[in-house]
Amino acid sequence: MTFGLGKQLRPCLRVVTFIVVFALLSLLYMVEQSLPRHFEHVATSIIEETNASENIDRLKRFLVWSSKCKIPDADPYQKSVMKLMKPAEPINCSNKAPLTYVVSVTNTSQYKLVIDTNLKNKYVTDQQTLSCCFSIITRDSLSSKPTYNKSADNLYTLGSCKHLENETILHPEVEFILVKCHSEQAIASGKNKRKEVYSNMHAVVPIKEEVKWKLETNKSSKHPRRLSVLLLGLDSISRLNMIRKMPKTVSYLTQTGWVELKGYNKVGDNTLPNLMALLTGYNMKEIKRSCWPSMDAKFDDCPFIWKNFSKQGYITIFTEDEPTISTFNYHKTGFVNPPTDYYLRPYLLAAEQHLTTKMKDSMAVCLGPVSTADHILHYVYNFLSTFKDALYFGLMWLNNFSHNNPNTPGAMDSRMVSFFKDLVQIGTLNSSMIVFLSDHGMRFGKIRETSSGWLEERLPFCYVWVPEWFRKENPAAYRNVIQNGNHLVSPFDLHLSLRNILDSNTEDSTPWNAMNTTSGCSSCMDLFSDTTEDRLCEDAGITPHWCTCYEYRSVPTDEKVVQKVAKFVVNEIHDYFKNRHPAVPTDLCATLQVHTIVGAKIKLPHDGEHVSYNDYLITFLTTPGKALFESTVRLWGHDSMELQGKISRLNSYYSQSRCIADSELKPFCFCVK
Template sequence: MTEFYTPKQACRFPVLNPFDPSILKFIQHPPPLKCSRLQPELTYAKKNKVYLEETLAFKHELTKLQYQYFRRANGSDSSIFYNPWKSFPSSGELSLSHWSGVVLKGTYNKTFSYSNIYASIEPLYDRSKDKEDVQAEGYRPNVVIIGIDSVSRSNVIRNLPLTYKYLTQEIGGWDMRGYVKIDDNTFPNMVAVLTGHKATVQKSEFKLKPQFEFVDEWPFIWKNLSNIGYTTMLAEEQPGIFSYKAPGFKKQPTDVYLRSYESIERFMENQNSLNKPYFVFSFLWKLSHDITYEIEKLDEILVTWLEKIHKKELLKNTLLFITSDHGNRFDKIRSTLIGRYEERMPFLFMRPPEEMLNRFPTIENALTTNLYRMSCHYDFYETLIDIVKGEYGNVKRPRFKDRGYSLFSEIPSTRTCKDVQIEEHFCVCQEETSLSINDPLVQRSAKAILEQINESLNPVNERCLSVQNNNRYHYAQLLTDKNVTNIISFVRVTLQTTPNNGVFEGVVQVTQASSTNSKIIAAITGYDNISRINTYGKAANCISLTHRYLEKFCTCREAGF
């Protein structure tokens, strides 16, 4: 991997080959998911009502059909309140208004049980009672964001080929080549998209600690959009970004808030019929989180859905994003140099509606220029702020903490990781030279990483085992920086440890007294600059609720390693 994008910009990230020879042995193509119906479709949903399919119901002798409304319980992202069971209306239709959804049950063909679940796609609460339903002036497109956990651009090309082809050749848009993550895992990257802030479980620009406190008061972008008349929807696959080992939301954060199932297409159709703008943020993670190629099982399903909403013209006035938080952090490809870059370069595809491009012709040029510039999650946020402000590509408007740029305006070619506050460890802008594993720089750097890990474990040393190097392998990569002399270097080392065969990667700043003095001082600036690049399963369960930020380092003494 020796090819880099244009030398005319400060961040010369590499041109990644999704089928590089060094990763071919890890590439697999699992069979697609084949979902067959186990019961006839005796009911169906249209807009925000459920209907009885009378012909099929008669054919299959459907009896005792009942319904049970449910609603999210206030104060918990994991609890549901259920209403008593009632007989399905004789009219053959059932409204979902003022509920989160409904469960159906009945008997068909005399002995078979029928069941189904339908989500409401209308706001649970009437906002007009609290304030005027203000419709913002100016051009405001719908916004739909479909996020998929742990998917790099290369991963999409390899394992979502049908989806990638349809996006780029049929829907059309911009596939951002230089989109990089700002931090390690899902939480800080998606918080940056939705609030513009920098936040991790342990360190945050917010006063609240998300592991222990509700995040309702955070300045989520859907609040801004709600204030100018958008109907908002948050539809994660299951509690994840804000609710993983954390309280999440006390109150329902958006007008429509779904868990475990989605009805985005119905929501879009309903909002279009009401002629109201809307915002959708959906996030999927189960298929892709642990094994890179497993996401291919979603390919046919996702491309079919995209084709449906495209042909129904639901994208006509919709700014569509298909994106990810980061690349895969734990798969076997991650143990390669290509895999390390992929982990740091997630997928971002965006497609502005035709009317937006016609109204604001500078957008197209800016997006094309930014295609090969370093972009990140802060830029995504600023792009959404353009929608809120109704100012598309206005370079003069204030930017939050001066970190991000709207993708509708040109990103400077001089931009570096420091400008975006991306740690050296996660930066993709460096050029590298190999070092021998036996080089004193590497040996001292590996020792510095181990010292930092064990120092970080001090608060939990009664529960977690200390870490030792078993010297199995290193990346042995030297990073050079054009802004420093040969006295200071950055060394990236990957090492495998005991117990539990943990594989860690870190960037260490190495200082030599002079070019002729062999004394080496290696230092690593905190545990955030060390990544765990293989899975640890339940080995750290003993500290998950108290010291979640140390899970990647901890192997519980009780785990038996």
């Protein structure tokens, strides 16, 4: 039975065997065909894992690394940031070249104003005639009278418009000129049709009587070669945004031997405290106590370091654009007397009033047919050319293309490279210590709300140049500058570096040794000295709220202690209004309340550090108005709390706080009416 059944099943078994063998062969063929794809997939996975590993390694890299300070080297091209980045639109102020220009007269200290006759046909037709005149602009002579003191920095005089044929020699004391040109054409009624076709301004650098003694002093000095100083500032550009939006400038500076201060950390919220730390060595409490007691007070009595340089025979210059929101004038008095030998403010005030302005992001990027930046860069270049063989101290600060939009600096990338190349041509880099820097990164807006926005705000870019001869004569000092590029550095350290230059100029000093401290930071050190890499933020005059050295751990926003911290900050805002003098009427600004706690972090102690408190970094929204605030609060035990520095406003408040003029209260005001 069995053998008989086997015989009957043999055909079936052969069929099954054939099917199985065929299936196995087919499977082997399929596997063989899939091997390249399988290996390709594996290779791709390895690459992805390698990239992930590299990204992890990159996140582990630090700009500053020590037992007391670890500043992470964040990726400039994070996705959250790049979503906000757009190509910068060119700043095009006119389709026509400027009709007039100014040149120096050969072998004299005078200047000549010239109409470019080759361009006349661009402004008038053959049936029209061109008529031009020019006016002299001066700082208002009434500024010395007490009645005009509070507004002296906003006053200028515009002279009568004198006819300009083709060219004219300017009076030796002329600094600022307004040019206007009209087209004139006879019409049927016998009258002339007149239309303005061109207006522009020019700034020149005459040899003033008050600087001639400095030139003579420089010539007669037997002191060894001394450094001039040039501070070049671009407002609101973080180190990371400099890399993103001005890569040509970064590449040029890196390739030509500038030293980047990678750990340059701001010390205050906006421009004023950071510039005052650099220029005076004082923090804002000391400034208010010693020389600027109120918003209505003048800045003339503050100990700006340009005064010290001026006493040593340095010719001084200060220029800042956007005169309405400039550092010393935004809801402030400014200077009753010109702070430096050359001061561009009257020129810029007149330009904004008498020239056609082109606005971008609420900034005047064009004044007439020329960009605002070019007006200032030309002026600074002329100053440096005029005094290339003298000692000078200069401060240039530009706001118009960087203050409100993180994308716009890209439009000035190539222009800044050409400016630095121009400085090489006239020898500026052979005579000067140059600091090219910003005050802070973007303090508000969408970029501030990104994962790297906290770091960006606190870490502005900063590059330093010292001449080749200085490097050879002072190798140890230059070596320290390079080393300090990887250390925590603040504006107070830069101030002491300038003080060191001053001290090295005196006959009884030992050059390039740290002999100074500054009241704003008694433990700070200049760049020419060997600063310890194990610096705490307080060693550099940086308060905990602005310090980037610490690591943080996130904590749940619904924790009771976090809720208490948020309410404490809001109460501090209320107290700030109550204690402000003069007090703001209570019916102007709404009473704020905590709406939502967006995030909370607790600061982790350094290795081996023992503390009896906890620092909380908290971000929250208030109502009404949905203001986004950030603050660092120190908590002892369960109830004792103290603000660590200023309360930061992270989103825009311009439209919400128009009812008050106090710039320090504006971030906290939601106008009721």
